[in-house]
Amino acid sequence: MRQRRTFIFSCLCFGYAFLYIPILTMIAWSFNDSRLMSVWTGFSLRWYQALWQNEQIIDAALLSLRIAFVSATFATLLGTLAALAMSRLGRFRGRTAFSGMLAAPLVMPEVITGLSLLMLFVSLQGLLGWPAKRGADTIAIAHITFAMAYVAVVVQARLTAMDRSLEEAAMDLGGRPMGVTLDITLPLIAPAMLSGWLLAFTLSLDDLVIASFVSGPESSTLPMVIYSKVKLGIAPDVNALAAVIVSIVGLGVLAAGWLMLRTARRHTTGAP
């Protein structure tokens, strides 16, 4: 029994170590004074200062955030509509085909998605003259296309789990279909829509492959900049950037956990 516990405990430690030691090492090295990754010469914040002054990285980060925000919002909108159609329209013509095509981007290799979208944009440019150049717009469109499928899956799961009689009751009480969707359905799937939005935001933020295919010369997203910098050798300011990102994500997770705990407490104590 005791042996078993020791074994399980060491497995746990090893697993966590495997996950987090690389990240922690990277954060530690971001405070190294030296340019070299192999020698520790002392504690310094100079790479954070260098990061702050690196316009290329700052611009790329802002561009990534902008694209992520826009594409997550549109993906949530379209994905929710698709989920509503899938779970509330009954058995319409072509439902099976639609359902399969909605899930396809989830399993499609990113290289294929990226390549096909690139070809689409190129031929559209030839035919219609739009998009005039590839850049933030085309990246956003590409991200909407594949993130929409993730949102649809998340929202559809919530819609399927939802008690249909809630909507029927609202309709029975005099609600028109549109009103019922606004009064009952949307508030109840809002948490799923929020998770879908966050998922789409994250997917867009760290996508490298698809963005590389459909971006233009003047629009490099943050992952693209990091990747190209690392190709020229590990730069300490990239370490600093990673540390900043990890702290932001960590804080976000902590805040979300705290919020959830607070709501759960409120539900159990019954206070308004």
Added chain:
Amino acid sequence: MQESDNNQFRNPWEDPAAAPFIRIDGLRKEFDGFPAVDGVSLNIYKGELFAILGGSGCGKSTLLRMLAGFEAPTAGQVFIDGVEMTHLPPFARPTNMMFQSYAVFPHYSVADNVAYGLKKEGVGKGEVRARVQEMLELVQLQEFAKRKPRQLSGGQQQRVALARALVKRPKVLLLDEPLAALDKSLRERTQFELMNIQDQLGITFILVTHDQEEAMTLATRIAVMDAGRFVQVGTPTEIYEYPNSRFVADFIGTINLFRCHQRGNDGTAVVACEETGVPIQADLPEAELPDAFDVAVRPEKIRLSRQTPEGEGLTILHGMVEDLAYYGNHSLYRVRTDQGKLVQVSSQNAHRSAELALEWDEQVYLSWPKDCSVVLTQ
């Protein structure tokens, strides 16, 4: 009070001149070619508490959902108060429904739940508040008006659902298994509350249930449903005392069935029965009887005695107590007759003394008068 011309009828359904409040005419619903409701016609009168009773999958819920407007009938018509409703959407019907799952909106407070229907109707703010208050008082939830549904018990949520359905003053209230999710004592209390509320408001109730006890206690009339059709429609007494088929007899309460043959042409009141060895006394229907049919007897109609019973028109069997169960207010006996047929008998324990109490393996006579024998041909 003014005397009407047709006051010789105590109940509207006995009066052929009475206009039905709800008229269901040849209603049919198919799912993928399979009929869930298979041509049902029915008149329901104003102020009735009508129960549709049947096992799961008999089509009773589909029928209710067609009345509410959630399912479009394949064929047939529905009229409520003289207006055709067959193809109207739920929000355009003067019906409200109480769902089995209660379907209380989780993100609204109790008061907002009840107010929803009135707001959709465009009722003014002040009136909404007054009517919601009135309804919450009716279901005794005034103190809970600001609570969210998750802070309420199942019984309280059900009362919210009831108040929400009644606040719009529907012409018909539809109830889908209203008491199924409540525990026994709460169920009994709610039964009486429902009957009181129905009495107070005079709204016509149609309820769907699989629980025969619930139907018997609540309803003015019951329709027993099987495989998409009504097997029998009648008052609880009619259904219980005069079932028209083996299905109804079996579904409502327990009953003893004896397989019988008519003895020659002379027997008008006596039928032969191999299962009992002795003929059974019964009032035979006027219509021609088939070669084989059943005679049904309710367990509480049979008397047990140690001495040979005497009387006109009694069917008398002899057997041995094989099993007995004491329930306090009554006891259940299973008696094996000399011919090997197992008969269920229930008897009231009206007296406290145990001198009459029968024991296991005791020899007894069973007897019942002929008007308690029900002849079932289908």
